[in-house]
Amino acid sequence: MAHSAMRIYDLSVELGSFALGIGETRPRLGWKLRSDSRAEKQSAYHILVASSSLLLEENCGDLWDSGEISSDQSVHIVYEGAPLLSRQRCYWKLKARDSKGAETVWSETSLWTMGLLNEEDYSARFIGHPSSPEEGNPEAVMRQPSPYLRTVFELDSKPEIATLYATALGLYEARLNGNRVGSFVLAPGWTDYRKRVHVQAYDVTTLLTEGENAIGAIIGTGWYAGQVGWYGPGQYGTKPCVLLQLEMTFSDGTKRLVVSDGGWRASFGPILFSDMQDGETYDARLNMPGWDKPGFDDSKWSPAQSLDLPYTGLTPGVGPAVAVIESLPPLASQEPSPGCYVFDMGQNMVGWVRLRMNNIAEGTRIRLRFAETVHSDGTLYTDNLRSARQTDEYIAEGALEEIFEPRFTFHGFRYVEVTGNPGLPESFELTGCVVHSEMPETGAWNCSHPGVNRLQSNILWGQKGNFLSVPTDCPQRNERMGWTGDAQIFAGTAAYRMNVASFFTKWMDDVEDASFSNGAFPDVAPNPQPASLNEGKPGWGDAGVIVPWTMFRMYGDKRIIEKHYQAMADWIAYLEANSVGGLRPDIGYGDWLSVNAETPKDVMATAYFAYSARLMARMAAIIGRRDDAERYEKLFGTVKQAFSFAYVSEDGRIKGDTQAVYTLALYMELLPDRLRAAAAARLAEDIERRGGHLTTGFLGVGYLMPVLSGIGRTDLAYRLLLQENYPSWLYSVSHGATTIWERWDGWTEEKGFQTPDMNSFNHYSLGSVGEWLFRHAAGIDTDDQEVGFKQIVIRPRIGEGLDFVEAAYECSYGTIRSEWRAEPGKISLRVTVPVNASARIHIPMRPGYRLLEGGIPVEESSDVELTTFGEGEAVCRVGSGSFEFHSVAVEWQNASWEKAD
Incomplete structure (x- = not known):
């Protein structure tokens, strides 16, 4: 019997590709499928788990033989075999059936092992x-x-x-x-x-x-x-x-x-x-x-x-463990003073440098200092490090060749100052070691605007630099803590750029470990001082609810909800106990580091109260807690009503009248329907009045662009994206930034460096725009009913300023691609959907355009179902495969396809 051409690859256990010493006794298994055919999907699978590789070779699953299970599920398959014990070695493989019932060959063998599960296992x-x-x-x-x-x-x-x-x-x-x-x-x-x-x-x-x-x-x-x-x-x-x-x-x-x-x-x-x-x-x-x-x-x-x-x-x-992920050579060096050499790594990075030295005299003390930027004279700018020294020293033994690479420190830097070696620079070789938690990159991006490409690179490098065991707020000064508000606003962007499923699984343990006896989630996790005031700030403590929701949406992970459900419920109880009539008090950090706008803290606090309640209602329903879902939805309604009564006037004006208050109210659905349009208009007017500039800080910025697209003002979103004058994303890019700055005004032409007390040049929060770039500009999203990209939504928002976008995202099922190009008389959209997933594709249409797929009218394509066709967009449903859509101007209607192409 002929085997299916569908192939199984990339086996995973507990959200990782290889697992030694895991602690989960009912681990979840997953795999991906590959096929050259369109509309291909899995119809059944058969898993074998054995205690030895020899047994598995004989197709004997002594630990678990699932038998053939009719299902198209290929992620989060819970191990249902014999109880797993400490040290257990588990060899596994599987085969599957395709959509026509043909069977694949067995996958390659993979292995996971159990760790030491009990105290008595330790000697x-x-x-x-x-x-x-x-x-x-x-x-x-x-x-x-x-x-x-x-x-x-x-x-x-x-x-x-x-x-x-x-x-x-x-x-x-x-x-x-x-x-x-x-x-x-x-x-x-x-x-x-x-x-x-x-x-x-x-x-x-x-x-x-x-x-x-x-x-x-x-x-x-x-x-x-x-x-x-x-x-x-x-x-x-x-x-x-x-x-x-x-x-x-x-x-x-x-x-x-x-x-x-x-x-x-x-x-x-x-x-x-x-x-x-x-x-x-x-x-x-x-x-x-x-x-x-x-x-x-x-x-x-x-x-x-x-x-x-x-x-x-x-x-x-x-x-994921922390490792040296890549190496970078310096791009340039200079000698701002005799014997003082400053090397430019060309990239603000996190880690350390490896020195290889030749013929250094015994006792020579070589000193390395690290900084993110330099003064105009080429000397290091270290004021923003506060009390962190970021200094390595090496005392030579006088060998022919010596190598120094530190073991137990890390630095945030682009520039390295080396002093103390009279033979510099000829006598040594310097290499930058980039260090972060091991997370495969999942997002790829290219577009017609070099500045936006640099912005995306800066977002990624900000994540690399700050996802080091915990999501730190900055990697250079004397802080480097896991601020919860920063993490929750960036979690969606993080998931598009890297596979953070297991990273946030670990960190949510830290968040719950640091929660307070009154139910409050912390402001930082881990919390080195539990008796400190790191308790329950609005938008920060809410990370304990928002991060599990984001992980569910991006990866379909229910277990993270189940595991932390009680802690999340305790947080909601804390919010109820610390509010009056549905309103939270004027507390917290507010829209941290906003610019030219002051958002009232009580408005923001109450908005997040409502949002956490709404997300809890959704998560309770997902795991089958219907009574809880109804109760939390009712709580959301109560807080929403209180918000509207206390803060919203009859003309749609919201207390504070900042971009952030309108953004939060619209995104979190806190307004009555009759006032949404007025609030949206106020938001747009504020941006226009400021010449196409934003004012939002850490919390508002993550929702601003999605809200603009949601109210039909993607044109304004693109205007903000491509703005190069201060304050804007591209202002830092145009001034040489290689990571995201902590503040919009970290450095300006008029004022120079901001206050050194709080001025990190590697701080991911304001890079949360990356989620909008993937979800809206490229249009790669997951359906709200079949999350984790089982049902994909491709809906690119085309705007002035970009001629094309090419984006890819490696989801749990494989690679999704969305590539659009806008030309006079034609809009092209190329889409790839991985095997075992399907997609709803929204193709932008202009009045009088016709729609082609693969060179023929879409209605004639057997693999495409056209569900909606109208001005603005056409909507099609497809299975897996690659598709090429062209929305073509009416004057080309009778032309040959060769001419249209």
Whole structure:
């Protein structure tokens, strides 16, 4: 029997492509399908999960044999097999049937493994150096040197399978027989260590050998003991420590453990100091060659200190780990003063630099300082770093070649100042290491306007720079915290640019972990100081509701709603308890960093109250809580009525009369129908009155452009997009920005730099326009009834200023493309729909135009269903495949297609 031409690819477990040591005992499986045929979809699937690869090769699913299931679902398939235990290895594959019933070949085999699920699974202890920093001395806590720890063990033979489970209170780098274990950096990442510490799992089978082996680790202070935000060091603890558990299984079935305990040896080494904000100091004269290999003499090392810490809170790692994702060479250099060299990386980035040096004299101290921009004389501008030093130092050992790459810090920078090396610049090579959480890029963009292309690049680089374990607000100054308001307004844009499903899954744990006993969500998550005033600010605390909703809409993820439902319900209860008659008080940050407009905080607070209630009603219905859905919808109606009564006049004018109040009221559906047009007109008039400029800050800006398109004023949206004068998106672009600025006026021609107290040049919030560019300008959206792009909506908004847009988005089913081009007498739209999805396509039409697909009248296309045809647009329904529509002027009606094309 002939197999289907449809092919299965990109298998995923729990929202990731490969999973070692997961903690979800009912993981969700997913896959994508590929076919050259149109209108292709899956009609059934058959999954096998086995405890060994040999069993799977024999088509034996001893853990789960789903049997053939008639379904077109290919994402979020919940594992329904035998109970999964700690350390379980799960090999899996599947086959499917196409729309005609033909069966595919089996997919390639994929693997996931379970982590350590229970406290009793741990035999290792947290260990550290026996010395402790001076009690009550924050400087000593922050500036303690990095401990090196090691032990050796004998093996009679190589193991068949070896897994290392590792974590730290602080940061760790694990080493085995002279090799770095894994590619993760800044592990285990930032969580609220009081409640949750992630444990990573590594397959280290190939790193072990028969005979003597050595295992070790280096520890840094990290978020645990180093500086966090502006709070200083030691927010969670003062003594970093590590836990390592090596588990080996041999061919005869025997097992062996090597665990961190008091029998290990400890020493300080060349890392004299490391801090996330201040940098790292490395003295290569203190190198200990071979310390992580067998045969090293550690007799002068001290016994490691075994710490009596509970295993409570140890959790298999969730979300993508942090890694060095790419490398950049410097584009240029200059010498603003003798011996001071400043290198331009050409891109505001996050990470560090790797130095390769030749023939440097022993004891030479090389200093590297990092900044986002420079003064006119070429010297670093560091005022906006506040107290963060962002300085690395390297003391040379005098070897023929030396390489320095820090381990336990990161910097936000475009420019690197190097001093202290008399042989610069010929004697060394500098490389920028770009560091962020591992998230595949999912969005691609190109259009006819170079400035908009640069804007999209800046948005992406802002996300790269700030999605580092948590969605930070900035990566350079003494802050770098997970502000919730920033994250919720950018979450949609983030999902178009990168696959953030597992990233936000992890971060929502942080948000709930940081929630308060009264139900309030935090302003920052993780929250290093729970007793601080980081509680429940409007638009910030609401992230606890908005982010799960966004993840459901973009990925079809119900589990994130179910998992955090009670916390979200507690937040709504908090809002009710802290409001009067449906109105929230004048509190919070308001429309943060708006320009030339002051939005009343009570208006914004009440709007977000209503919006959270409406989203809760929708999410309650989605997971089958009908009574809750009715109650929250009623609450929304109450708050909406109170909003209208308190803030909206009979002519549609809203208290504050700012672009933000009209934007929020329209987007969040807070106005009676009879006043919507008047409010929309007020919004448009305000933009026109300001010469086509916006005034919105962090919260208003994310909704402004969608609202303009929603009220039929896409022309104004494009005018704002392409505005180059201050304030605008392209103002920073035209002045050399390579990331999104924190403020519209971070630097202006008239005033220069803004206040250094709050002036980040890498801050993603104002880049939330990226969602409009994909959803509206390119027109790639998901249907509200079949979310997660199972049912795709292609509805590009064509406006003056752009001649074409070419966009692609890698959704859970595959690649979606929307490419339009506007020419005199013709509008072209090329669309690609992935297998197992369908699309509703809105093709822009002008009066008197006809519609062609693939060179023939659309009515004659067997793969296209024309549902609506009128002035303004035609609407078609299609299955998977590639389609080429042309909306052609009437004067071409009798011309040949060759001429029309």
